[in-house]
Amino acid sequence: MTSRPESARAGRPATMSDVAARARVSRALVSIVFRDQPGASQATRERVRQAARELGYAPDQRARLLSRRRSGLLGVQFAVEHPFHGELVEALYTAAEARGYELALSAVAPSRDEERAVASLLAYRCEALILLGPTAPDGRLDALGQQVPLVVVARNLRTEQAEVVRTDDEDGARQATQHLLALGHTRIVQVDGGGAPGSAERRRGYRAAMERAGLATQVRVLTGGPTERDGLDAFVRLAAEPADPQGPRRPSAVVAFNDRCALGVLQAATQAGLQVPTDLSVVGYDDSRMATLPWVDLTTVRQDVAELATLAVARAVARIEGPPGAASLLTPPRLVVRGSTGPVPRPA
Amino acid sequence: MTSRPESARAGRPATMSDVAARARVSRALVSIVFRDQPGASQATRERVRQAARELGYAPDQRARLLSRRRSGLLGVQFAVEHPFHGELVEALYTAAEARGYELALSAVAPSRDEERAVASLLAYRCEALILLGPTAPDGRLDALGQQVPLVVVARNLRTEQAEVVRTDDEDGARQATQHLLALGHTRIVQVDGGGAPGSAERRRGYRAAMERAGLATQVRVLTGGPTERDGLDAFVRLAAEPADPQGPRRPSAVVAFNDRCALGVLQAATQAGLQVPTDLSVVGYDDSRMATLPWVDLTTVRQDVAELATLAVARAVARIEGPPGAASLLTPPRLVVRGSTGPVPRPA
DNA sequence: CGTTGTGGCTAGAGCGCTCTAGTCTTCCCT
DNA sequence: AGGGAAGACTAGAGCGCTCTAGCCACAACG
Numbered sequence: 145m146t147s148r149p150e151s152a153r154a155g156r157p158a159t160m161s162d163v164a165a166r167a168r169v170s171r172a173l174v175s176i177v178f179r180d181q182p183g184a185s186q187a188t189r190e191r192v193r194q195a196a197r198e199l200g201y202a203p204d205q206r207a208r209l210l211s212r213r214r215s216g217l218l219g220v221q222f223a224v225e226h227p228f229h230g231e232l233v234e235a236l237y238t239a240a241e242a243r244g245y246e247l248a249l250s251a252v253a254p255s256r257d258e259e260r261a262v263a264s265l266l267a268y269r270c271e272a273l274i275l276l277g278p279t280a281p282d283g284r285l286d287a288l289g290q291q292v293p294l295v296v297v298a299r300n301l302r303t304e305q306a307e308v309v310r311t312d313d314e315d316g317a318r319q320a321t322q323h324l325l326a327l328g329h330t331r332i333v334q335v336d337g338g339g340a341p342g343s344a345e346r347r348r349g350y351r352a353a354m355e356r357a358g359l360a361t362q363v364r365v366l367t368g369g370p371t372e373r374d375g376l377d378a379f380v381r382l383a384a385e386p387a388d389p390q391g392p393r394r395p396s397a398v399v400a401f402n403d404r405c406a407l408g409v410l411q412a413a414t415q416a417g418l419q420v421p422t423d424l425s426v427v428g429y430d431d432s433r434m435a436t437l438p439w440v441d442l443t444t445v446r447q448d449v450a451e452l453a454t455l456a457v458a459r460a461v462a463r464i465e466g467p468p469g470a471a472s473l474l475t476p477p478r479l480v481v482r483g484s485t486g487p488v489p490r491p492a
Numbered sequence: 493m494t495s496r497p498e499s500a501r502a503g504r505p506a507t508m509s510d511v512a513a514r515a516r517v518s519r520a521l522v523s524i525v526f527r528d529q530p531g532a533s534q535a536t537r538e539r540v541r542q543a544a545r546e547l548g549y550a551p552d553q554r555a556r557l558l559s560r561r562r563s564g565l566l567g568v569q570f571a572v573e574h575p576f577h578g579e580l581v582e583a584l585y586t587a588a589e590a591r592g593y594e595l596a597l598s599a600v601a602p603s604r605d606e607e608r609a610v611a612s613l614l615a616y617r618c619e620a621l622i623l624l625g626p627t628a629p630d631g632r633l634d635a636l637g638q639q640v641p642l643v644v645v646a647r648n649l650r651t652e653q654a655e656v657v658r659t660d661d662e663d664g665a666r667q668a669t670q671h672l673l674a675l676g677h678t679r680i681v682q683v684d685g686g687g688a689p690g691s692a693e694r695r696r697g698y699r700a701a702m703e704r705a706g707l708a709t710q711v712r713v714l715t716g717g718p719t720e721r722d723g724l725d726a727f728v729r730l731a732a733e734p735a736d737p738q739g740p741r742r743p744s745a746v747v748a749f750n751d752r753c754a755l756g757v758l759q760a761a762t763q764a765g766l767q768v769p770t771d772l773s774v775v776g777y778d779d780s781r782m783a784t785l786p787w788v789d790l791t792t793v794r795q796d797v798a799e800l801a802t803l804a805v806a807r808a809v810a811r812i813e814g815p816p817g818a819a820s821l822l823t824p825p826r827l828v829v830r831g832s833t834g835p836v837p838r839p840a
Numbered sequence: 841c842g843t844t845g846t847g848g849c850t851a852g853a854g855c856g857c858t859c860t861a862g863t864c865t866t867c868c869c870t
Numbered sequence: 871a872g873g874g875a876a877g878a879c880t881a882g883a884g885c886g887c888t889c890t891a892g893c894c895a896c897a898a899c900g
Contacts, residue, residue: 204885
């Protein structure tokens, strides 16, 4: 960055004309130099850059975007409250840069809904939109996809109008369940994500693993959600059920929708006097920072953030440059085994 | 948002001219209507809006910014990994909107340093920069402040070149310490933030409270940091000290730099077999989401995010509109008492 | 010697808006 | 009837860039 403009020239920042005048060349030449285009001698380039430095000049992005045939912008919608989105944003920056695009960020927050976020991105004439875990209805996304090249990340969507990039959640849930099965568990319940993106897939994965193990009758899905509260409530409800001597015994393992949900389950279990993993094994999803904390030490399923970001940008670019050939790309998840899972407890 | 452009007019989005033509008015009129300026009859407004709707028109922000005398943009630099920044960003959106400004977001991440984030903001010709907890050296911020109206949030900085908006951390730490004193604790140690912004202030607050209570000799600050690891390590080190029969007994309470640090302390204490708050009281700082989790239930100090955001925007606007009259604004923090603090344990 | 490149450079027309300085009505007040 | 004044609307000049066309000087080629 320029460190200090020598001439604050009437308060306004220096323009290309200022640089051109000082370097005694045309404005076009300055443009050529700053875009690293052929058409200027080495000596002139140096002269222009020097003049720019002296004036503290940096090209005006607004003008640049306006006059360029293409804006070179990728609009990213993310939820400010979601650490996972934060990781994605970072990875998107590097992925976009590698392909010569810039990112325009627009946050979603309780007080700022997706419509507003998208409208603002569209107003900047982004060439494509990358939405992280959007909650808008399918129809809305479909319509949006007709308007602008669209990539939906971490959410399933069946449409020709958008690219979908997500982790293979079904596989992830399957891996989590199989891990528990391998430890000898049979009474495994799932606390699902309610209406959160990915819920249906993770339910399917859990169910598939159970059925494959011949435990179809043991399948049990509790309604949960993406927050600690959801996990806690679900487990409290479970624990409150009257113990039926003839009925099935209490579950020995829980597959939670995500790490936050798993934390809620852990809390409820602890309050109910259960030891983890001695009395109960718990698996989360996301491998968030909290999962790695020593006293949480949660077995979980890791999504490949860098891969998701790279794919998202690649698909966005493909949609921008080529005809809309919608694809749905799945990234493989990876089980991370930690201390919250252990062998099935012996019946007392 | 417009739901579906009736005419995708050669692939390119509709412009003001398209709308003007369709509504049979001049471009200027369309501009007036979209800026909600006086100078158009009610009937015409409706006609223009209708035409725009039919064309799926939305003003091009790039052109808007360029031609407007002022960009109306507030550039915000935030760290993608920091939940606290997320909260601030949300609050900034509403605060900025209330004063007629828009936000331009630029993220800082391990792979994207502050220089890049700032450069990108500057390229958009933001009228002011709001930096959330910047880690750049004072000199750099000072220089930046000479270049553009600058507001530094949640970081202390002694300069005329920038506005500083932060929580009164000294007071916060004082409140935390006084709370423990009121509960009867005397052996209170602080695990500080190492070099993190706010460390010095919080140390002062702790020290002041102790001295005021006549416990100057009991003051003890352990080097910590802003992460769980830091808190954990600090407490482990403390616990590892040989018990000196003549020396002071073990502390009965800890004032941690922030919630993450406090969590580390909690972890270490639990592993050492201590019950919280029976054997040890712990206070955090930030009132983060984790502090509110039932099984953490951390007594902590809450920063007024909305107030910080409002002040930050107000100061930014003041700097933009008026002469640089640098101010350093302190927001009062508030102690939130939860379950991690209790009366001083009776000597066994 | 004319022709054809070619490297280095410039003129000038946009990009899609905003905004100042009008013009043209119509209405109101003496 | 004349003289504003207000309201509705338009022309056109920017804003700071990019980019196409084209100019000029010089070299290489036949």
